Amino acid sequence: MYAVETFELTKYYSNGKVKALQEFNLQVEQGKIFSLLGPNGAGKTTLIKLLIGILHPTKGRAQLLGRPITDYTIHSRIGYLAENHRFPEFLTAAQLMYYYGKMSGLEKTILKDKIPQLLKTVNLEDWINVKVHKYSKGMMQRLGLAHALLNDPDLIFMDEPTDGIDPVGRREIRTLLKSLRDSGKTIFINSHLLSEVERMSDEVAILKDGKLLQKGSVEDFTSIKEQYQLRLQDNQTSINEICIKMNIPLSAQNGLYTIAVKDTVQLNRLIDELRKSDTIIQAIMPRKISLEDFFIEVIEEKEEAEN
């Protein structure tokens, strides 16, 4: 069973003038941190809102934890941090958590322990009894995060979770989300912050104009196939000659050699040659690009294809 599964999920706005999501098919496995990337207006928020039931699909259907999205009772296992959540500003953090906790069907006795504990997790312990209208943007976001975890959800949707949060806070949130993942929860994130997504996601998908462009593991996207980087001891090496002989493109930068081989067999042959010439290999690693580079590449490719 998937945490999230959509079948031709489609959403049009303004009587079909805006095609926010088009025949969208997606599967998200349980126990993963999944990130949905895409430029502004790609349809990321639309997708989450459809999954939560805030919007109704124009066509298609979807399931959360094996249950149709029309079944609101599944929300007892779901946490949701909205993009622009608006909490009742006249309440304190504790009161707010209490009412929303009760709405999630939690007992008063459970909430009494859970609320201070969660607010401490997001570093709001000094603000528990302060009215929410006095909160800064980042604090509001932290509160939203704590609120999304109230019912100990198995599947958590977060639309731009670190929006407005300072770098230290971001790191804390990343750690928190990873530990949630490690305890078996599924986390579905919408984000623009690619370096952040790269650091915590297991899987990413790229969405543009309501269509899925790419989906895969961060590892797959950031490592370039058949390109490797080598670090060698000393520079008195015959790698240049060997590569010319074997017809392998080579470049060097900061003492790091980058090679582009046909396949792993050729890579191993190169290693054999290097070893024969007594070159000491310190490290061989697949060459990586940042997720950001990959993202921009995919988006640009798509735009070129359209023109």
Added chain:
Amino acid sequence: MKFLSIIQLTFRESFAKKTFMAFFGISTLICLLFIFALNLDIVDGLQSSVSIFGKDVPKLVNINEILWGIEAAVSVFLFTGGIFMSLFATSSLIPSLLQPGFIDLFISKPISRFEILSGRYVGAVSIVAFNIFYMVIFTWIILSAKTGIWNWGFLLAGVMIVLTFAILYSLMTLLGLISRSGPFSLMLTYLILFFSPLLLQRDKIYALLSSKYYGYLLDGIYYFLPKPSELGNIMQQLVRGIAVSSWMPLWTSLLFAGIMLAMSGYIFQKKNF
């Protein structure tokens, strides 16, 4: 439990917007003014004059009737003022529920959309019921304690005021859902409140109508719309302890409320936020 928390949150919101306290304060003020400036003197005077003329038992029955008449007049005042204030105080509750980012939080909880909307509606009616019963019971206790005549029928005024409010609020809920505007739905509801009593006089204009079908149309509108002024009359009869001449205004108004709420529920169910 979940449903109750929506009602509680509605109360909280009303408190925070100060409408609840304003409502409560005005209710208190009205009670005090009414009781001390007007009624008691009259009642006291009547009673003392009766006691002067002595042990005339049928006269005492008259006092009851007179007092009950005064109470009926008081109840009409509370009815009119109460309905006006209640609609005003609760007009923003439905549009504020629909605010982007706020409604999302409700929907993301394991509660149905139907529960969310009805929780809000019941919350608004409870806020009003709290204030109206406070006003009615306060008035009743002072009137009764001073005269020694305890007219339990007076408490039915509270029931009728809240019921009339609940009927009108069903319309305001629908209007609030469609327009997302508190002032707009308030003005239209006030319009119905003014317009519907005019339909009672519709036989006077039948002669002016070019076709009898317009007459049927007016009849139709009359039976369809809520009938606040006639509900006020039913309330007076209940307070006076006399037989209610016709329950038709009540059940047709309840039917109207049922239709409004069903339509609101349907629209809310289908809405994209």
